[in-house]
Amino acid sequence: MAQSVKPISSPVPDAWYPTLAVLMLAIGLVITASFFIYEATSSRKSRSLAKELTTGAVASVFLGFGSLFLLLSSGVYV
Amino acid sequence: MKPIRLDLSLLFLFGFFLCFSSVCSDLVISKLDRRIDLSSHIVRTTTSLKIENNGVDGVSEILLPFPEHQAKNLAFLSVMISEGKGKTKEFSDSLPVDVANPVGMPPALTWYSVTLPKELGKGRSLTLEVKAVFTHILRPFPEKITQADVQLVAFQDSAYYLSPYAVKVQSLTVKLPEPKVESYTKLEKTKFSGSEIKYGPYEDLPQFSYSPIVIHYVSNKPFAVAQELVREIEISHWGNVQVTENYNLVHAGAEIAGEFSRLDYQARPHVRGASAFRNLVANLPPRAHSIYYRDEIGNISTSNVWSDSAQTLLEIEPRYPMFGGWRTSFTIGYGLPLKDFLFWSEGKRYLDITFGCPMSDVVIENLTVKVVLPEGSKDISVSVPFPVKQSQETKISHLDMVGRPVIVLQKTNVVPEHNQYFQVYYRFSNLSLLREPLMLIFGFFLFFFACVVYTHADFTISKSSPSYLAKLQWDEVQTAIQQFESIINRCLTVHDKLEASLRDLSRNGDVQACKAARKAADSLLKELSKELKPLLSFLQSSPQAVQIMPKVEELVSKERELQEKLMLKYSTVVDSYEKKSSGRDIENRVAAVQQKITLLRQEVDDLLEVIDEI
Numbered sequence: 001m002a003q004s005v006k007p008i009s010s011p012v013p014d015a016w017y018p019t020l021a022v023l024m025l026a027i028g029l030v031i032t033a034s035f036f037i038y039e040a041t042s043s044r045k046s047r048s049l050a051k052e053l054t055t056g057a058v059a060s061v062f063l064g065f066g067s068l069f070l071l072l073s074s075g076v077y078v
Numbered sequence: 079m080k081p082i083r084l085d086l087s088l089l090f091l092f093g094f095f096l097c098f099s100s101v102c103s104d105l106v107i108s109k110l111d112r113r114i115d116l117s118s119h120i121v122r123t124t125t126s127l128k129i130e131n132n133g134v135d136g137v138s139e140i141l142l143p144f145p146e147h148q149a150k151n152l153a154f155l156s157v158m159i160s161e162g163k164g165k166t167k168e169f170s171d172s173l174p175v176d177v178a179n180p181v182g183m184p185p186a187l188t189w190y191s192v193t194l195p196k197e198l199g200k201g202r203s204l205t206l207e208v209k210a211v212f213t214h215i216l217r218p219f220p221e222k223i224t225q226a227d228v229q230l231v232a233f234q235d236s237a238y239y240l241s242p243y244a245v246k247v248q249s250l251t252v253k254l255p256e257p258k259v260e261s262y263t264k265l266e267k268t269k270f271s272g273s274e275i276k277y278g279p280y281e282d283l284p285q286f287s288y289s290p291i292v293i294h295y296v297s298n299k300p301f302a303v304a305q306e307l308v309r310e311i312e313i314s315h316w317g318n319v320q321v322t323e324n325y326n327l328v329h330a331g332a333e334i335a336g337e338f339s340r341l342d343y344q345a346r347p348h349v350r351g352a353s354a355f356r357n358l359v360a361n362l363p364p365r366a367h368s369i370y371y372r373d374e375i376g377n378i379s380t381s382n383v384w385s386d387s388a389q390t391l392l393e394i395e396p397r398y399p400m401f402g403g404w405r406t407s408f409t410i411g412y413g414l415p416l417k418d419f420l421f422w423s424e425g426k427r428y429l430d431i432t433f434g435c436p437m438s439d440v441v442i443e444n445l446t447v448k449v450v451l452p453e454g455s456k457d458i459s460v461s462v463p464f465p466v467k468q469s470q471e472t473k474i475s476h477l478d479m480v481g482r483p484v485i486v487l488q489k490t491n492v493v494p495e496h497n498q499y500f501q502v503y504y505r506f507s508n509l510s511l512l513r514e515p516l517m518l519i520f521g522f523f524l525f526f527f528a529c530v531v532y533t534h535a536d537f538t539i540s541k542s543s544p545s546y547l548a549k550l551q552w553d554e555v556q557t558a559i560q561q562f563e564s565i566i567n568r569c570l571t572v573h574d575k576l577e578a579s580l581r582d583l584s585r586n587g588d589v590q591a592c593k594a595a596r597k598a599a600d601s602l603l604k605e606l607s608k609e610l611k612p613l614l615s616f617l618q619s620s621p622q623a624v625q626i627m628p629k630v631e632e633l634v635s636k637e638r639e640l641q642e643k644l645m646l647k648y649s650t651v652v653d654s655y656e657k658k659s660s661g662r663d664i665e666n667r668v669a670a671v672q673q674k675i676t677l678l679r680q681e682v683d684d685l686l687e688v689i690d691e692i
Binding site: 004005006007008009010011012014032035036039042043044045046047049052053055056057059060061063064065067068071072075076077078 | 312314315316317318320368413415416417418420421422423424427475476477508511514515516518519520521522523525526527529530533534553554556557560561
């Protein structure tokens with residue numbers, strides 16, 4: 001029984017949180033910028049909904065994980 | 079000073095007991111050694127009893143009585159069987175102890191019955207080690223002192239061990255915090271030496287022997303009592319166990335009378351403030367981090383932390399020295415690494431953490447331990463080594479939807495002996511870990527979606543106004559121009575490809591490949607010019623495009639010219655290769671065309687830029 005007891009740790013090592021937060025937020029913000037550039041420059045007719053939604057989805061994945069790691073690295077353990 | 083009056087009721091009780099002297103006579107305590115430790119405000123008694131069975135029947139239960147004033151302040155009781163003597167003493171696990179109501183015994187006593195692991199047969203003996211911890215049993219006397227006085231407390235007990243069994247030999251040792259005694263009850267065979275008072279040995283005493291003693295002594299130890307302590311232990315599977323402790327602390331010793339002089343206290347703290355305590359030390363687990371100490375006003379800066387691999391010591395100093403009767407409330411908090419406290423066993427996760435407060439010698443009157451499990455935990459069960467009141471609630475915290483399950487454990491009269499590990503078992507799926515990031519992702523996605531909706535929506539009120547119509551037309555023109563631009567750009571890439579194939583030709587002389595490239599480029603350019611036609615006719619018909627039209631037309635013509643020249647260059651080069659002309663010769667022949675091409679390309683690029691700006 002004793003050998004079946006094992007400690008549980010976090011899925012991602014704690015020390016990586018700040019790096020991951022900066023990296024993912026940077027990528028997320030770049031994609032967000034490209035999303036808004038596309039929104040602002042393309043005319044209403046030539047805009048493709050699929051492209052907008054994919055860019056938005058990818059940006060939100062990066063921003064979501066980035067902000068999670070930002071919270072974790074700043075000590076707000078959700 | 080007036081002499082201390084004894085609790086008269088105890089004397090009555092004593093008389094009362096004599097009437098019951100005939101029961102339980104099978105068992106005899108052959109040797110009894112009792113130690114009472116008065117060195118802090120938590121009174122710890124250790125009794126080692128050697129019990130002999132002189133009866134016929136085997137005995138599996140042993141009764142431990144406590145007088146009422148002790149029983150109501152009894153915080154902790156543990157009984158162990160000890161084997162061996164002196165330093166080689168070995169103790170068994172704690173034996174089960176229950177409150178009992180034996181028939182025919184005086185009801186004024188509170189009885190505990192110890193169940194032995196195996197029956198004590200006839201003529202056999204065993205040694206029990208009984209450890210009892212009492213709180214609030216020391217009475218400050220006098221009850222009010224000034225800042226300069228030392229604190230005197232009175233302790234009362236019996237010189238003889240109160241037992242339903244006859245005791246052959248017994249002795250009592252009382253350990254004091256300081257070798258200063260105001261008074262103590264002198265019986266025969268009483269010895270006071272150093273900071274210890276010894277009573278006994280007394281021989282052959284009957285059941286329920288009682289001889290009250292009172293010890294009145296100096297104790298300047300901190301009488302720190304937490305009237306209320308709420309410990310919140312929050313588990314995050316992202317790698318942290320956060321502990322937050324809310325204290326409501328009072329100095330429960332002799333109350334201070336008269337005024338408090340900070341000047342006197344600062345000048346000679348050990349004389350003018352002997353009864354006060356200045357700081358408390360919390361012994362936190364190793365690798366504790368993000369430690370804070372604050373109260374309602376904010377951070378309290380008078381704290382210190384020392385840490386090594388075995389422990390983290392946190393020394394906290396309240397905002398003012400704690401004199402008798404003074405109270406303070408504060409919060410300490412710290413984070414602990416998850417892997418030290420959370421374990422996995424047989425498909426379940428469990429938290430393994432200490433129950434009581436980390437500070438030494440603090441009595442907690444009402445302790446509430448809240449274990450906040452992550453959202454989505456199921457099958458929760460708790461295992462605590464002593465009885466506690468248990469309930470469950472939910473707590474809404476960061477990024478929660480339904481709230482986190484909280485196990486609430488409540489216990490009164492908690493002493494450091496209760497600082498034992500307890501376990502909370504639960505099931506939790508690792509997929510639930512993704513709940514928080516998915517929520518964040520969904521939130522961001524909603525924002526982007528709102529932006530998409532906003533840019534796609536038409537918020538014009540008057541759909542028939544000329545300006546709106548003009549805007550619509552302009553939008554169309556813009557779209558057409560964008561398409562036109564993209565077609566021209568595609569043409570230009572076709573040109574680039576042709577050029578590249580020519581370069582390849584000059585390198586490897588593969589005329590066939592070059593011809594194939596030409597064929598592909600021709601069909602592509604044809605298609606593109608077909609696509610261009612409707613756009614151009616639309617732009618010509620549209621009034622909004624009047625301004626831009628000349629540029630567009632110029633661009634089209636330039637592009638066509640460029641295309642022609644390129645084709646010319648291309649056929650010349652391929653021809654020369656087929657005739658096996660020298661490289662220099664070819665270069666000379668194309669030079670003029672090449673110049674023209676470069677010029678045209680430059681113009682086309684410029685025009686594209688101009689149109690792009692519109």
